Amino acid sequence: MATRAEAMKRARLWEAVSTDESATRRIGAALGRRLRPGDVVAVQGPLGAGKTRFIQGLAHGLGVMEPVQSPSFILIQAYPLPGGGRFYHVDLYRLEEPEEAWALGLWDLFAEPAIVALEWPERAAGLIPEPYLQVTLVPLGETIRRIQIEGVGEFPPERLAELQALPEVPDDLMEGGRIRL
């Protein structure tokens, strides 16, 4: 159970229902188009939930041209962004202790004006700098995923409003049950 203070620092931004992997990518792309240098996105969900698919869409929305692969063995992959700076895709699945994140150099990434997306952020629990965006993928069926996007920590109100504005998700996903919170 989140304490009251924790609960107050969470802002629900969007909730969507994805019915296939391409929908998950497109929802990721819609978020990617709204990101700015310095943004951190923690993507949570069980094995095979679609975290990598979501982040591939996110990278597409950011204008990353290279194909984004799962970084499971390398842990951190960097991609140049069209406007300068970098997009980092981090997979913490193999982290055994949160402290290992220091050795990994995670703090160097957060210190850059880069955009960082992390899979298995709970492996570095409490170490992700706030404010950050949290994406939670909840499998509801073989190909159905609920996708929740929240702001964790203190975002400036105008930034929250910008993030909350209706995403440019195609109409077919609206019919697929995308709900604006």
Ligand SMILES: Nc1ncnc2c1ncn2[C@@H]1O[C@H](COP(=O)(O)OP(=O)(O)OP(=O)(O)O)[C@@H](O)[C@H]1O
């Ligand atoms: N709605 C959906 N969204 C995303 N992936 C889906 C969906 N329906 C089925 N899939 C399938 O689920 C798998 C998701 O794989 P993906 O590698 O993105 O998961 P992951 O959460 O990154 O897994 P891991 O925990 O191993 O890193 C793919 O095989 C994909 O085709």
Ligand SMILES: [Mg+2]
């Ligand atoms: Mg993955």
